[in-house]
Amino acid sequence: MSTFRAIVIEKNDTSQIVGLKDFSEADLMDGDVTFRVTHSTVNYKDGLALTGKAPVVRRFPMIPGIDGAGVVEASGHPDFRVGDQVILNGWGTGETHLGSYAEKSRVKGDWLVPLPAGLTPAEAMAIGTAGYTAMLSVLALEKHGLQPSDGPVIVTGAAGGVGSVAIALLAKAGWHVIASTGRAEEADYLRSLGAAEIIDRNELSGPMRPLGKERWIAGIDAVGSHTLANVLSMTRYGGAVTACGLAQGMDLPASVAPFILRGVSLLGIDSVMCPKPRRLEAWARLATDLDREKLGEITATIHLEDVITAGQDIIAGKVRGRLVVEIQKS
Numbered sequence: 001m002s003t004f005r006a007i008v009i010e011k012n013d014t015s016q017i018v019g020l021k022d023f024s025e026a027d028l029m030d031g032d033v034t035f036r037v038t039h040s041t042v043n044y045k046d047g048l049a050l051t052g053k054a055p056v057v058r059r060f061p062m063i064p065g066i067d068g069a070g071v072v073e074a075s076g077h078p079d080f081r082v083g084d085q086v087i088l089n090g091w092g093t094g095e096t097h098l099g100s101y102a103e104k105s106r107v108k109g110d111w112l113v114p115l116p117a118g119l120t121p122a123e124a125m126a127i128g129t130a131g132y133t134a135m136l137s138v139l140a141l142e143k144h145g146l147q148p149s150d151g152p153v154i155v156t157g158a159a160g161g162v163g164s165v166a167i168a169l170l171a172k173a174g175w176h177v178i179a180s181t182g183r184a185e186e187a188d189y190l191r192s193l194g195a196a197e198i199i200d201r202n203e204l205s206g207p208m209r210p211l212g213k214e215r216w217i218a219g220i221d222a223v224g225s226h227t228l229a230n231v232l233s234m235t236r237y238g239g240a241v242t243a244c245g246l247a248q249g250m251d252l253p254a255s256v257a258p259f260i261l262r263g264v265s266l267l268g269i270d271s272v273m274c275p276k277p278r279r280l281e282a283w284a285r286l287a288t289d290l291d292r293e294k295l296g297e298i299t300a301t302i303h304l305e306d307v308i309t310a311g312q313d314i315i316a317g318k319v320r321g322r323l324v325v326e327i328q329k330s
């Protein structure tokens with residue numbers, strides 16, 4: 001019987017067990033496209049799944065990995081043919097459907113996006129869900145009508161994956177970017193991405209005042225909890241803040257004051273079930289707007305053997321920028 005290498009999470013009565021093993025092709029789940037996964041990446045959510053820190057995995061055994069890129073091997077879907085290069089983000093892969101830390105994946109063709117022209121599979125995974133979520137966040141601010149001439153934008157969790165890509169995109173578009181980080185040693189890195197100001201995350205991590213001094217017109221928040229509450233309380237009249245993350249916590253100990261006294265908007269961002277037209281828009285913008293040199297600077301490459309440790313590192317806040325997992329040759 002044919003097998004392929006995969007990271008597999010299994011569960012016993014008390015805990016989960018994660019390992020690299022041979023997985024039977026016969027155990028792949030239903031789908032009309034099978035592709036050779038050449039690259040994946042490690043997002044915060046992958047760290048949650050690999051460590052079991054949050055109940056991300058909803059089926060066992062599970063192959064984690066919410067992002068994959070590769071080459072179609074078999075297709076019953078009208079949009080995809082053998083040899084096409086594709087990318088996959090979310091749709092429950094690594095949660096309810098077998099994910100991409102594997103040499104092979106079978107999914108619904110409707111979930112796949114053609115690799116955008118000008119991007120390599122490795123670059124697409126350097127972007128990954130984190131970068132595509134950063135782009136969804138920028139699009140949400142734009143759709144709200146905000147532009148660089150309106151004032152500064154704050155990015156929290158700045159040295160992480162969402163934060164790093166968001167800074168690069170916003171700076172290129174002409175925004176004055178304020179980066180909030182707990183890693184003072186990454187100041188040069190953040191400036192190289194385009195941050196104009198850097199603030200210590202401690203300024204935002206404690207209990208908030210209902211309204212604070214107005215400091216920015218827009219925000220991209222990957223942190224949640226007190227940090228998001230503080231970002232909202234310091235947002236200028238008519239501004240907007242996107243919320244995509246929970247690195248500090250899933251709670252939101254906030255006040256309604258910014259909403260009812262300053263007309264501030266809180267814009268929720270979901271990458272997992274995001275409809276396909278918006279995904280295509282985000283990927284097209286990433287292919288044109290994201291500086292490849294900066295993308296290279298924020299990216300490190302690892303292999304399938306390193307993924308379990310990388311999952312622990314990202315939850316510990318030790319990963320800077322983005323990690324690409326090189327699984328096999330394109």
Ligand SMILES: CCC(=O)SCCNC(=O)CCNC(=O)[C@H](O)C(C)(C)COP(=O)(O)OP(=O)(O)OC[C@H]1O[C@@H](n2cnc3c(N)ncnc32)[C@H](O)[C@@H]1OP(=O)(O)O
Binds near residue numbers: 054056
């Ligand atoms: C890339 C995207 C990201 O990085 S997001 C960050 C990673 N995600 C997480 O940390 C979420 C992990 N999940 C949790 O902590 C819990 O499921 C939370 C959301 C707190 C809810 O827990 P609890 O109150 O115990 O209820 P539950 O797990 O039974 O779920 C309640 C209903 O919600 C649903 N639900 C669960 N997870 C998801 C999800 N990821 N997307 C959409 N829906 C979800 C469950 O199916 C359940 O609904 P139903 O009752 O079955 O209709």
Ligand SMILES: NC(=O)c1ccc[n+]([C@@H]2O[C@H](COP(=O)([O-])OP(=O)(O)OC[C@H]3O[C@@H](n4cnc5c(N)ncnc54)[C@H](O)[C@@H]3O)[C@@H](O)[C@H]2O)c1
Binds near residue numbers: 129272314318
């Ligand atoms: N909504 C979505 O669809 C979606 C998509 C992608 C990511 N996310 C979420 O966005 C967040 C960032 O994801 P990522 O892949 O960029 O992760 P990451 O680990 O690369 O980045 C997280 C950043 O937050 C920082 N951080 C950790 N704890 C903190 C705290 N207590 N206070 C302030 N900062 C803290 C880390 O140092 C790191 O810089 C995660 O919570 C992830 O689940 C959500």
